[in-house]
Amino acid sequence: MKTPLILKxxxxxxxxxxxxxxxxxxxxxxxxxxxxxxxxxxxxxxxxPESLQWANFAQAWNSGPFLKYFFNSVIVTLFILILQFATIxxxxxAFARYQFPLKNFFFALTMICLMIPSQLIFLPVYLNLSSWxxxxxxxxxxxxxxxxxxxxxxxxxxxxxVPEELLEAARLDDATEWQIIRKIMLPLAKPVLITLALFxxxxxWNDYFWPLVMTTTDNARTLPLGIAMLRQVEGGAAWNTIMAxxxxxxxxxxxxxxxxxxxxxxxxxxxxxx
Amino acid sequence: MAEIRLDxxxxxxxxxxxxxxxxxxxxxxxxxxxxxxxxxxxxxxxxMLAGFEKQTEGDIxxxxxxxxxxxxxxxxxxxxxxxxxxxxxxxxxxxxxFGLANRKIPKKERRQLVEEIAEIVGLSDHxxxxxxxxxxxxxxxxxxxxxxxxxxxxxxxxEPLSNLDAKLRTQMRTELIxxxxxxxxxxxxxxxxxxxxxxxxxxxxxxxxxMVQQKxxxxxxxxxxxxxxxxxxIGQPPMNVFDRTAYEGIVEPVPEGVRxxxxxxxxxxxxxxxxxxxxxxxxxxxxLTLETLGAETIYKVKNRIGVMNIRSFSAPVAKDGCCFVxxxxxxxxxxxxxxxxxxxLDLSMKKxxxxxxxx
Numbered sequence: 001m002k003t004p005l006i007l008k009x010x011x012x013x014x015x016x017x018x019x020x021x022x023x024x025x026x027x028x029x030x031x032x033x034x035x036x037x038x039x040x041x042x043x044x045x046x047x048x049p050e051s052l053q054w055a056n057f058a059q060a061w062n063s064g065p066f067l068k069y070f071f072n073s074v075i076v077t078l079f080i081l082i083l084q085f086a087t088i089x090x091x092x093x094a095f096a097r098y099q100f101p102l103k104n105f106f107f108a109l110t111m112i113c114l115m116i117p118s119q120l121i122f123l124p125v126y127l128n129l130s131s132w133x134x135x136x137x138x139x140x141x142x143x144x145x146x147x148x149x150x151x152x153x154x155x156x157x158x159x160x161x162v163p164e165e166l167l168e169a170a171r172l173d174d175a176t177e178w179q180i181i182r183k184i185m186l187p188l189a190k191p192v193l194i195t196l197a198l199f200x201x202x203x204x205w206n207d208y209f210w211p212l213v214m215t216t217t218d219n220a221r222t223l224p225l226g227i228a229m230l231r232q233v234e235g236g237a238a239w240n241t242i243m244a245x246x247x248x249x250x251x252x253x254x255x256x257x258x259x260x261x262x263x264x265x266x267x268x269x270x271x272x273x274x
Numbered sequence: 275m276a277e278i279r280l281d282x283x284x285x286x287x288x289x290x291x292x293x294x295x296x297x298x299x300x301x302x303x304x305x306x307x308x309x310x311x312x313x314x315x316x317x318x319x320x321x322m323l324a325g326f327e328k329q330t331e332g333d334i335x336x337x338x339x340x341x342x343x344x345x346x347x348x349x350x351x352x353x354x355x356x357x358x359x360x361x362x363x364x365x366x367x368x369x370x371x372f373g374l375a376n377r378k379i380p381k382k383e384r385r386q387l388v389e390e391i392a393e394i395v396g397l398s399d400h401x402x403x404x405x406x407x408x409x410x411x412x413x414x415x416x417x418x419x420x421x422x423x424x425x426x427x428x429x430x431x432x433e434p435l436s437n438l439d440a441k442l443r444t445q446m447r448t449e450l451i452x453x454x455x456x457x458x459x460x461x462x463x464x465x466x467x468x469x470x471x472x473x474x475x476x477x478x479x480x481x482x483x484x485m486v487q488q489k490x491x492x493x494x495x496x497x498x499x500x501x502x503x504x505x506x507x508i509g510q511p512p513m514n515v516f517d518r519t520a521y522e523g524i525v526e527p528v529p530e531g532v533r534x535x536x537x538x539x540x541x542x543x544x545x546x547x548x549x550x551x552x553x554x555x556x557x558x559x560x561x562l563t564l565e566t567l568g569a570e571t572i573y574k575v576k577n578r579i580g581v582m583n584i585r586s587f588s589a590p591v592a593k594d595g596c597c598f599v600x601x602x603x604x605x606x607x608x609x610x611x612x613x614x615x616x617x618x619l620d621l622s623m624k625k626x627x628x629x630x631x632x633x
Contacts, residue, residue: 165359168326173373174347187363
């Protein structure tokens with residue numbers, strides 16, 4: 001059936017409108033990051049600054065121990081990703097492929113974890129970590145996220161789609177369970193793995209709430225906290241500096257997203273192996 | 275080289291007994307075909323043999339070695355799966371050498387083995403392609419190559435031709451027979467297709483409801499079916515079987531102990547006129563349908579006994595209307611009430627008791 005032209009035009013306009021709504025805050029952030037303080041306050045607002053104020057970035061970076069924040073952010077996110085994959089992959093494989101006592105019970109438990117809002121359990125987790133002496137430490141930021149119920153669920157679905165014969169063929173080929181995971185399951189689940197990594201990376205790179213609760217000194221603070229603290233610099237809010245800091249925060253995400261987008265799309269239109 | 279022995283094997287899935295006390299020996303170097311309708315337990319037997327399922331009772335021996343608790347990879351068998359089960363993310367070469375690599379065979383030796391096998395199955399030009407770039411026949415060859423390269427004692431093939439089109443299937447059938455001759459390894463082949471079973475097997479094992487119905491050479495199964503199931507399963511179209519009451523007034527008297535009497539469609543003949551051949555019953559019949567297949571014609575006719583199929587190798591006598599069907603008495607297969615063949619109750623001995631069925 002051929003779509004009438006008028007519908008195509010409406011469809012196109014709708015998409016443009018959505019794009020503008022989503023893109024505007026980003027454009028505004030990027031534009032403000034290059035403005036002078038004066039330009040951020042003028043009305044009507046200017047979109048394109050007269051000259052690009054690169055100094056804003058230096059100012060944002062130098063207004064606190066940003067190297068330390070950046071380093072903390074990298075370590076925390078990296079370790080979370082490593083630990084999550086180390087726990088998600090075997091768990092998903094076991095849930096997808098093994099029969100063991102209380103399997104459904106444990107899976108239900110995992111699903112329940114997915115449904116509980118994190119705000120509900122932050123207090124007990126905080127007290128727990130406190131009793132272990134992990135407050136204001138990198139590990140206190142990492143350990144609560146050492147696994148992901150969502151990750152287990154998503155990867156299990158992906159592993160369940162792999163035909164049983166493939167595993168049997170591999171077992172006849174002398175493959176160990178670990179080799180089956182590494183050589184057969186993971187390559188087939190690549191789009192899902194990349195998507196998971198990306199979701200997790202974005203969530204923990206941007207996470208503001210948990211580091212705010214856990215940290216009391218610059219020792220373990222991460223970038224989002226540093227950026228938020230820019231607002232208190234020199235009394236008033238220097239929006240150009242804040243936006244420069246925000247831009248620094250999102251650039252790594254944009255870079256990674258750019259390289260991974262092909263796989264993300266595939267993960268959601270994935271139809272399995274024929 | 276290996277003889278396989280199943281000793282009183284049973285398999286139960288949730289109270290459901292799918293394999294019932296099967297004992298059989300698969301001869302070393304034979305091409306043995308397990309054939310039967312779906313749900314007869316043939317795949318379960320195969321999977322127990324491979325070690326993917328554990329039998330509920332009984333022992334499995336491969337070459338005097340009890341393999342009950344041996345992992346699949348330790349049984350020295352290779353399997354070709356129905357849907358090939360090629361590793362989709364690996365190239366053809368990767369697929370073939372995966373098993374070798376896992377056995378820690380040195381790279382150089384591996385390459386040589388892979389190249390040799392690829393040459394045999396005609397895949398040398400495709401070694402670096404992924405399975406999704408191959409045709410059905412090529413994938414089948416990769417699956418064969420992957421099994422062959424390990425030089426197993428036993429080849430297990432689970433309906434390997436069912437995903438191919440008719441022409442390719444016939445071609446692969448001959449190739450598999452040749453391959454078996456060349457390798458001399460024991461082949462265990464599962465199929466539901468009786469044509470495959472008849473054409474490929476040295477020995478065929480007919481299964482139904484988890485039990486062996488007959489185990490014999492193909493020609494033997496055809497000529498001397500042991501029971502009604504084997505008689506009706508082998509042959510296309512299947513044997514015409516009727517209750518003894520249908521023969522009343524035609525074969526007199528039907529011997530005591532005979533409950534069913536059958537005859538093969540190709541043993542009856544159709545003609546326009548009555549011929550009155552001795553030791554043959556002749557029935558006036560009405561032609562219901564006619565299938566012309568070139569070399570042969572298959573009639574479906576109706577007469578006093580009932581509706582039956584006749585397979586004739588001469589030109590069709592008529593499209594419809596009346597005809598005469600004659601069946602030589604020596605070609606009748608009598609079966610008892612227990613559905614077991616009773617060859618000793620030969621009907622041709624009763625020739626003096628035969629009435630002409632015309633009228």
